[in-house]
Amino acid sequence: MTTLAIDYQDIIAASQRIKGHAVITPLLESPMLNQELGGRILFKAENIQRTGSFKFRGAFNKLSILAQANQLSGVVAYSSGNHAQGVAAAAAYFGVPATIIMPADAPQIKITNTKTLGARVVLYDRNTEDREAIGLKLAHEHNLTLVPPYDDADIIAGQGTVGLEAANQLEELGLVPDQAIGPIGGGGLMSGTATALKYHFPNITVWGAEPEGHDDAARSISVGQRLANKNAPSSICDAIVTPMVGKLTFPIIQRYLDGAKAVDDQHVLITMAMCMQLLKLVVEPGGCVGLAAILNKSLAVKNKTTLVILSGGNADPAMLGLAMQR
Amino acid sequence: MTTLAIDYQDIIAASQRIKGHAVITPLLESPMLNQELGGRILFKAENIQRTGSFKFRGAFNKLSILAQANQLSGVVAYSSGNHAQGVAAAAAYFGVPATIIMPADAPQIKITNTKTLGARVVLYDRNTEDREAIGLKLAHEHNLTLVPPYDDADIIAGQGTVGLEAANQLEELGLVPDQAIGPIGGGGLMSGTATALKYHFPNITVWGAEPEGHDDAARSISVGQRLANKNAPSSICDAIVTPMVGKLTFPIIQRYLDGAKAVDDQHVLITMAMCMQLLKLVVEPGGCVGLAAILNKSLAVKNKTTLVILSGGNADPAMLGLAMQR
Numbered sequence: 258m259t260t261l262a263i264d265y266q267d268i269i270a271a272s273q274r275i276k277g278h279a280v281i282t283p284l285l286e287s288p289m290l291n292q293e294l295g296g297r298i299l300f301k302a303e304n305i306q307r308t309g310s311f312k313f314r315g316a317f318n319k320l321s322i323l324a325q326a327n328q329l330s331g332v333v334a335y336s337s338g339n340h341a342q343g344v345a346a347a348a349a350y351f352g353v354p355a356t357i358i359m360p361a362d363a364p365q366i367k368i369t370n371t372k373t374l375g376a377r378v379v380l381y382d383r384n385t386e387d388r389e390a391i392g393l394k395l396a397h398e399h400n401l402t403l404v405p406p407y408d409d410a411d412i413i414a415g416q417g418t419v420g421l422e423a424a425n426q427l428e429e430l431g432l433v434p435d436q437a438i439g440p441i442g443g444g445g446l447m448s449g450t451a452t453a454l455k456y457h458f459p460n461i462t463v464w465g466a467e468p469e470g471h472d473d474a475a476r477s478i479s480v481g482q483r484l485a486n487k488n489a490p491s492s493i494c495d496a497i498v499t500p501m502v503g504k505l506t507f508p509i510i511q512r513y514l515d516g517a518k519a520v521d522d523q524h525v526l527i528t529m530a531m532c533m534q535l536l537k538l539v540v541e542p543g544g545c546v547g548l549a550a551i552l553n554k555s556l557a558v559k560n561k562t563t564l565v566i567l568s569g570g571n572a573d574p575a576m577l578g579l580a581m582q583r
Numbered sequence: 584m585t586t587l588a589i590d591y592q593d594i595i596a597a598s599q600r601i602k603g604h605a606v607i608t609p610l611l612e613s614p615m616l617n618q619e620l621g622g623r624i625l626f627k628a629e630n631i632q633r634t635g636s637f638k639f640r641g642a643f644n645k646l647s648i649l650a651q652a653n654q655l656s657g658v659v660a661y662s663s664g665n666h667a668q669g670v671a672a673a674a675a676y677f678g679v680p681a682t683i684i685m686p687a688d689a690p691q692i693k694i695t696n697t698k699t700l701g702a703r704v705v706l707y708d709r710n711t712e713d714r715e716a717i718g719l720k721l722a723h724e725h726n727l728t729l730v731p732p733y734d735d736a737d738i739i740a741g742q743g744t745v746g747l748e749a750a751n752q753l754e755e756l757g758l759v760p761d762q763a764i765g766p767i768g769g770g771g772l773m774s775g776t777a778t779a780l781k782y783h784f785p786n787i788t789v790w791g792a793e794p795e796g797h798d799d800a801a802r803s804i805s806v807g808q809r810l811a812n813k814n815a816p817s818s819i820c821d822a823i824v825t826p827m828v829g830k831l832t833f834p835i836i837q838r839y840l841d842g843a844k845a846v847d848d849q850h851v852l853i854t855m856a857m858c859m860q861l862l863k864l865v866v867e868p869g870g871c872v873g874l875a876a877i878l879n880k881s882l883a884v885k886n887k888t889t890l891v892i893l894s895g896g897n898a899d900p901a902m903l904g905l906a907m908q909r
Contacts, residue, residue: 277755280609285631288672289699302631304863305611346614366860373615429603533903534692537630537896539863570863574907577859581904 261512262410262505265456268417268449271318275418278350279314280306284426284564287535294551296558299434301423304540304570308370310496311419311446311568312336312343312406318415319404320347329353333401335388337495338367339569340406345374356401358391364495364541364573407445408503417449423564424457432562434461438547439566441465441474441517442497444506446568451513454564464556465510465517466546468492468525473501474510475517483507493522493576496543496569518555525549529580532567539577544569587838588736588831591782594743594775597644601744604676605640606632610752610890613861620877622884625760627749630866630896634696636822637745637772637894638662638669638732644741645730646673655679659727661714663821664693665895666732671700682727684717690821690867690899733771734829743775749890750783758888760787764873765892767791767800767843768823770832772894777839780890790882791836791843792872794818794851799827800836801843809833819848819902822869822895844881851875855906858893865903870895 282302291297303311316334323329329351334344335358348355355376359368360383372378379395381388396403405412420437427434437454441447444465451463465474470490477484485501492498502510525542528549532540547565550556556563572580611626629637642660649655655677660670661684674681681702685694686709698704707717722729731738746763753760763780767773770791777789791800796816803810811827818824828836851868854875858866873891876882882889898906 280611281607283606283609283631285606289696292699305609305628305631309863370615373618530900533865534900537635537865539859539865574856574860578907581900581907 259508261509263414263417263449263452265452267410267414268421268453271414272418272421274321275314275317275415278317281422282306284423285536290535294558296560297562298551298558299427299564300536301419301564301566302538303419303566303568304538304544308342308346309569309571310339310343310544311416312339313346314418315412315415315445316340316343316347316404319409319411320351322411323402324351328402331355331399331401332404333392333395334358334404334406335392336406338363338371339496339571341367341371341376342374344404345371345376349375356395358388364571366573367571370571407443408505410505413445413449413506413509415449416446417453419446419566420450420453424453427564428457433458434564435561436462436464436556437564437566438464438466438518438550438556440497440543440546440568441467441502442499442543444474444502444510446566447514448506448509450566452509455513462515463513464515466550467497467517467519468494468546469519469521471498472517472519475519477502477507478510478514478516481511493525494543494546496541497546518550520546520549520553520555524553526580527583528552529577530583538567539570539572540567541569541572542576585834587835589740589743589775589778591778593736593740594747594779597740598744598747600647601640601643601741604643607748608632610749611862616861620884622886623888624877624884625753625888625890626862627745627890627892628864629745629892629894630864630870634668634672635895635897636665636669636870637742638665639672640744641738641741641771642666642669642673642730645735645737646677648737649728650677655728657681657725657727658730659718659721660684660730660732661718662732664689664697665822665897667693667697667702668700670730671697671702675701682721684714690897692899693897696897733769734831736831739771739775739832739835742772743779745772745892746776746779750779753890754783759784760890761887762788762790763890763892764790764792764844764876764882766823766869766872766894767793767828768825768869770800770828770836772892773840774832774835776892778835781839788841789839790841792876793823793843793845794820794872795845795847797824798843798845801845803828803833804836804840804842807837819851820869820872822867823872844876846872846875846879846881850879852906853909854878855903856909864893865896865898866893867895867898868902
């Protein structure tokens with residue numbers, strides 16, 4: 258068997274590092290929704306995590322490890338916006354400068370928040386420039402450590418604390434979930450989370466959710482090798498429109514995920530409205546694709562206990578307005 | 584000194600009863616907002632409590648005590664909608680029927696949710712009918728226990744767990760708050776919460792927030808006796824437009840609250856939009872008046888640590904739409 262980038266113990270260690278820094282986000286449920294769907298859905302509300310997404314967990318874990326090893330001077334990261342804020346907040350905590358490379362068309366809220374958190378923001382054109390190349394160049398020129406968005410063991414372990422925390426909360430409620438689903442882009446969240454969930458609940462099935470036309474995870478799992486999205490259509494799910502899952506995340510995904518489900522923008526908007534109404538939560542498009550995959554009937558939940566990860570809430574007001582019109 | 588309806592130990596006992604049933608709601612903060620206001624604001628997010636408001640805590644505590652004493656057969660309650668849902672959910676848990684008397688003009692979401700939770704809903708006209716009289720009549724005719732919305736020791740102790748939980752969370756963060764503010768209608772939430780907060784932080788000041796023209800709490804605290812609102816204007820804060828604070832809550836409020844601040848509807852709408860954007864939380868008008876009182880400069884927060892209680896999130900889509908236009 259392939260050696261995986263992380264194991265359960267790495268997630269336990271990460272959870273000790275982020276303790277008192279990351280929010281212990283609650284598991285929420287809606288009796289209305291449970292009744293309508295005929296199953297029990299528990300939502301892990303990472304949209305109310307510090308910086309508005311789970312990304313703070315991985316970033317804080319990574320920077321914490323670097324600081325401990327006296328290897329933390331300054332950091333650089335590329336990100337569509339959520340990892341950006343996570344890295345900026347963690348860098349501010351450790352008192353080191355952060356430079357973040359973001360697409361010029363990222364939601365304004367993500368750009369503004371990243372700057373407010375004290376980071377220097379460098380915008381690039383997603384269609385003509387290569388963010389990894391810009392990141393490596395800046396890292397080299399200014400002696401900065403590159404903090405990758407997902408393909409890094411410390412990042413994966415940090416994101417895995419979402420699954421660990423949810424597992425502990427489910428156990429406190431005396432629940433054994435049948436299945437879990439959450440957003441998959443590069444795969445950091447779901448590879449880490451699945452590692453923790455399978456440890457606690459060996460019989461659970463774990464699913465990714467991704468935008469239609471960006472179904473690289475589903476296809477990669479299906480054929481057993483990493484496949485990229487080609488000529489992918491535009492999607493409102495900016496947080497998870499990565500070209501393909503990571504080199505380190507994929508072996509974990511292969512081992513622990515049962516597949517991935519695709520959702521279209523219209524279902525995503527309906528889901529955002531439902532989260533506001535039933536859960537009192539503002540979620541961003543890419544954050545709620547797990548629930549969208551249930552609502553579009555890609556994942557059956559009847560008579561089952563399902564964990565749904567809501568991964569982020571950084572949506573611009575215009576996007577919320579669109580959702581509320583559904 | 585007047586003997587108060589509850590003390591700190593009653594809140595501890597209530598917290599043990601609701602454990603595993605109520606959501607442990609997180610303390611959230613926004614670096615953006617902190618920076619703008621020049622202080623540190625921590626939000627207790629009771630809008631994501633079960634049934635969408637803190638009311639579940641008091642209702643569950645009350646019904647739990649009745650069940651323990653074998654005095655629980657059926658319950659009746661009158662409520663503008665949040666207590667209704669709290670009682671309905673608690674009654675469903677204990678397997679007893681609930682009848683809820685609600686104003687015909689309550690937000691539709693509150694009426695629908697109360698019915699979905701299994702309660703029988705009786706609508707009345709707020710302008711011509713007396714909800715207490717209807718409640719007592721139903722209680723007598725059908726041998727039901729009346730569960731008052733705030734003027735009851737077990738209800739107050741249950742709502743006080745908001746303050747207890749927040750105090751524990753603040754202590755875990757190593758913080759000593761200078762002040763706290765939250766919505767005040769009948770006073771159940773703030774009397775219970777102030778009892779817990781003053782126990783943990785003897786130097787804290789505690790403030791209520793209420794709609795302009797419904798400033799009975801401010802005036803009552805000021806003159807030292809319960810005063811009613813007369814010819815009060817309409818307000819979007821349906822959750823807290825009670826005629827006056829309670830008989831049992833007032834002595835506690837007198838002892839532990841430093842005053843109450845008034846806010847207008849426009850500031851409330853702006854605050855709702857801000858909670859969506861910065862905290863990723865949907866709050867209802869009456870739920871966010873504490874923050875509204877900070878934004879309208881009634882409560883100074885500069886260089887202070889302030890606890891703000893967001894008490895509920897049951898807002899209709901139309902109200903959210905109004906807020907988003909701010």
